[in-house]
Amino acid sequence: MSDPTDAPEPTGPAHPANGLDDVVHQRVRLGILTIAHEARRVEFGYLRTQLELTGGNLSQHLGVLETAGLIEVEKGYAGRRARTWVTLTQAGHTALAEEIARLKLLISRVETPGGQ
Amino acid sequence: MTADSVPAGDDPRRLLADSRRLAHRVRLAQRVTWFPLLVLAAVTFVAIPVQRWAPRAVSNCQPIAGGTRCTFWLVGAFVYWVLALVLAYALIAGCYLRVAQSRGLSSRVAPYVITGIALAVVLTAGGLVFHYLLTPPYPGVLVGVWRLVEPSGAIGVALLVLSWLERHLALLLFTVVYLVVVLVPITFGWGSHWGSRWGFAPSLVISGGLLMLGGLGFLLTQRRGRQR
Numbered sequence: 168m169s170d171p172t173d174a175p176e177p178t179g180p181a182h183p184a185n186g187l188d189d190v191v192h193q194r195v196r197l198g199i200l201t202i203a204h205e206a207r208r209v210e211f212g213y214l215r216t217q218l219e220l221t222g223g224n225l226s227q228h229l230g231v232l233e234t235a236g237l238i239e240v241e242k243g244y245a246g247r248r249a250r251t252w253v254t255l256t257q258a259g260h261t262a263l264a265e266e267i268a269r270l271k272l273l274i275s276r277v278e279t280p281g282g283q
Numbered sequence: 284m285t286a287d288s289v290p291a292g293d294d295p296r297r298l299l300a301d302s303r304r305l306a307h308r309v310r311l312a313q314r315v316t317w318f319p320l321l322v323l324a325a326v327t328f329v330a331i332p333v334q335r336w337a338p339r340a341v342s343n344c345q346p347i348a349g350g351t352r353c354t355f356w357l358v359g360a361f362v363y364w365v366l367a368l369v370l371a372y373a374l375i376a377g378c379y380l381r382v383a384q385s386r387g388l389s390s391r392v393a394p395y396v397i398t399g400i401a402l403a404v405v406l407t408a409g410g411l412v413f414h415y416l417l418t419p420p421y422p423g424v425l426v427g428v429w430r431l432v433e434p435s436g437a438i439g440v441a442l443l444v445l446s447w448l449e450r451h452l453a454l455l456l457f458t459v460v461y462l463v464v465v466l467v468p469i470t471f472g473w474g475s476h477w478g479s480r481w482g483f484a485p486s487l488v489i490s491g492g493l494l495m496l497g498g499l500g501f502l503l504t505q506r507r508g509r510q511r
Binding site: 194197198204206208212273274277 | 302312384
């Protein structure tokens, strides 16, 4: 099972902060991607509880990710109750892995003496 | 440091820590560790009467001083173990999926299905090789291999795989203890003179009992964790 938090650090001369994607480099949206990656498919209610958001706020973040093609939102029913499911797209998996790798690189540059 | 600004709330350390914490929470919500242990314990306990009364194939009978020595193969038990473990893993995969869905998540079922199939293949191959290609008494190394590919050992190997899939340290530690008990059979002396019909029972009682205790332990721990 792959874990984006175990992703290798990218190499190259460019500073890792230059490659940060504004869509992903945001606490809530990174949280959504992480949970969706780990869970394979996650329900709106679980995301709202874990990320401590209002429904409207979460919807806005989901809209940003969906527009960027990083997630798919599926609406349906479980019994009589309406449900919204979120699934990561392939682009979402890639974006998450790259973000995690860049975060690790940023941290290592800050922590390594002379690595600024 | 870079001249590019990074919002304070999006500090890399905090983002990475949050990401790991959320991933860990999802794994915890998906875990139902007690269920596979209790199912496998049940499979092990049911194996006792099956091994006792299921048909067995007797071959290579040779007269020896004071009687006859034969090789026998527990065909019925062999078939039971393969079918029971495949069914057990199908049940385990179904349970994981159902529990995850009830918590608003999905779950990767494929690893459990693959583990079940691999277990069936290892058991079948091991049983056939030891029955058709090798003749007892086995040398020391083969005895160790035999204990790993026989049902109780194979269950331990499968649990080892599950502990890795779930990144579950407590399950890993439990599995190590279980494998030690299975690979170094402990009978406390009982059953050693019960003959071929019941002689296997103590080791199955102990391995099944260990699985049951482990399952109950994980169930209690999980319940306490949820109540907090």
